Amino acid sequence: MNGLPLLSLTTFLPLAGALVVTALRMAGGARLADGASKPIALIVSLACLVVSLIALQQFDPSQSGFQLVEKVAWYDGVSYHLGVDGMAILLVVLTTALTPLCILWSFKSVEERVSDYMIAFLVLETLMIGVFCALDLMLFYVFFEGGLIPMFLIIGVWGGKNRLYAAFKFFLYTLLGSLLLLAAMIYMYVTVGTTDVQTLQDYPFDPGVQTWLWLAFLASFAVKLPMWPVHTWLPDAHVEAPTAGSVILAGVLLKMGGYGFLRFSLPMFPDASILFQPLMFILSVTAIIYASLVAFRQTDIKKLIAYSSVAHMGFVTLGIFAFNEAGIQGAIFQMISHGVISGALFFCVGVIYDRMHTREIAFYGGLVHRMPVYAALFMLFSMANVGLPGTSGFVGELMTMVGGFQASSWAAAGAAVGVILSAVYMLTLYRRTVFGEMTNEKLFDIRDVTFTEFFILGLLAVFALGLGVSPSVVFDITEGSTRDILQMIGK
């Protein structure tokens, strides 16, 4: 390994950018900072992407265990410990790739308090990357819960009409879950004397204790993921958040739940994980079917996609708790794929929302007549969300169902019903907004996608198709971490 602390650099580069913008804001006033913050934020987030790609390139998938490790003692039993495995490095790259797109998107769609927005976004990026890199539970928790603050501000300041309710609900819901995780974490610290992830993964907790710790971890990750029945904060947060906020929320923040299960719950509490497998299957399948049905009844496009996210996260938990290679590989793949697809779908909603300032499905119709390029791109992402072969959505759903089938055939059957339902609501949405006659006069002079929008959506389309055609790019990298997790759970 060379001397550069790549992960620290990736993690704290956005924070440094945020500090620069803050300094400008304090010294030069809001107007100067607003102008300068856009290029600064974009450059910083692109630099961060480059560094994370270098880290990815240095990452050796053939080795197991954590790589690019940095460790500095912080205090008794707790250290500043960063490191990644295949799963983590991909999630880091997902984060660093989505953030510049979000920032680019916000150039035109955020009009007020631009510099504050960029500061919040860059701080959020630091905290998100930190979550995936942290190899110390305490450090993980700091990033994990700290992320609530910028997201709260993003929803609260730049959100829609009902943003107060949504921002509070988001914060308090997630916090309640997190505090149980905190209690469990402190218990582990008291018992083992450290919060180092690797030490805790090797520590044999008593099965009875495992049950309680596992449930406490569940409380946090289930809310974050979100799993049925604690998903209700998500539709509200999505609807009120600005477009880029929704993209990050769906694309990255939700992945922290799945990541938490794979990094902590399974390796640290294998007995409890196996004990609760039926429960997780029931919750997953319920989430898939229930959320799909609810999505079908939505009149708000963003809410529909939010419920679709809940359903797709059901596949992730199904795959994780199948405890086999196909399931876990599929779950990780599904997280990455969903990050791309749901991000793209929220961008798609953003395109028409920026023009018409409404998300009512009934308002739209016949968009294909005025926006052919948009219609094509939206079609692609809708299909990817349904899980059409050739798109990344297909691979994720298939793999998790294969894994689920090996563990429990009825769970996989239930999930398969969900796939059909997802086609029902997505295609209905697509038909009602894009096809048909254009009857609403206000839509007559709607413009097709701009170059920036085309660039962002096109890039995501490349990823959605590329990962669908050649999923082994991801599988090769995550194979090592999957094997490690399976080994730790004893399967």
Add this chain to the structure above:
Amino acid sequence: MDLLTDFHSAAPEVLLALFGVGGVLFGAIAGDRSSGVVRLASALALVAASVLSFGRMGAAEEAFNGLYLSTPFASLAKAVAYAMAAVALAMSGASVRGTGLERYEFSLLTVFASLGAGIMLSANDLMALYMGIETLSLSSYVLAAFARDNLRSAEAGLKYFVLGALASGLLLYGASLIYGFAGGTRFDVIAAADPSVGLIFGLVLLLTGLAFKASAAPFHIWTPDVYEGAPTPVVSFFATAPKIAAVALMAGVLFRAFGPHQASWQSVVAILSAMSMLIGAFGALRQNSLKRILAYSSISNVGFALIAIAAGPEAGAPAVLVYMSLYVIATLGLFAGLLGLRRKGQALDQVSDLNGLLKHKPGIALGLMTLIFSVAGIPPAVGFWGKVQVFEAALRTDLLWLVLVGALASVVSLGYYLRLVWAMMMKPAGEALDSSDFGTGLVVTATALLSFPALTILIGRVLELAAQASVG
């Protein structure tokens, strides 16, 4: 042991006492014109006392025939308390101008109150304890009513006095029972006494009195009224030095005098703690006055500190120190903001007065937000580690239920902390604020930078210091 060594052991308190008496003489001659000088000198005296206390962290020293004991624990608590009092006093300067509070007695009463806090912390005997409490309380009553022409202030002072006197009475009654059953008033004598119903009875009464001073529920009723009525510079003192002294004293008395009887007081303290956390959290939800919200917040935070006391000496002592120190640092910054920000000469009073602070004063808004998250215990602000420490202490002693209550209270109290952030960051800007003085910005910035990132990074050193102080 001769008097000189006694004086030497109690140097910080002796310094404050001499300064206070000298200051009164000086003020009587020089009159109110001297209030600025006296304030400055008082703040410096408090800083000197803080430094002296910090230097005494090394070892325990007994003085005045065992009435006084300067333990490392007490020394560290005193160092923090005196420093906080000094800052609170210094920053009151600009805000009292032209309010009729500009009198030299103000500073001297603060010094005497701090002296009382110091004596409380070093008490090794029920008599010394009572002396400290009364020195603090009597000064506090006067301070609360310091804005004599203001009805609210007078009311606050009277309320505080009547209820405080009642609490002192209970405390004294408890002390006399303990004396009767233990055969002495020194802490080590009490610790050696056989447990008996009378002793426990006395202990409960004593605890009641102490809980009142620390504003732990259900003895908290006075707090919101006094916070709201008393002049803000006074409240910013109340919220810091006396708070840390009362909680640390409670820890000291329970750990040192009643350490062997932990089984009998643990559940009492645990219940006080749970009630304080919940009442503090729920009580503030419907409040609109900033000072009342801060009052409930202090009740809730004392509840958290009491978790650590319930956990007992080994696990709890460092956690109490860490929790209270981090809390008072952040609170001090919040009060600095409250004192320094004005709109058309009027101090901010309601939550809605904070609207749009970010637009007018971005630096201060950012600082206050950091401080609010520190008080709320949200990482990466350092207040989070206070919470981690008390939870850890509780889990070491199987008080899981208190941790769960604490978690619930944290979430509920976020409801009002976020309202403050909401007002500052998200509400449309109200009318412009008056330009604030340099000191406000300085204190807010300094405490905010301490809360994050300075102490977050150095948290190891903080924990080490607290652990060191708790060994003795």
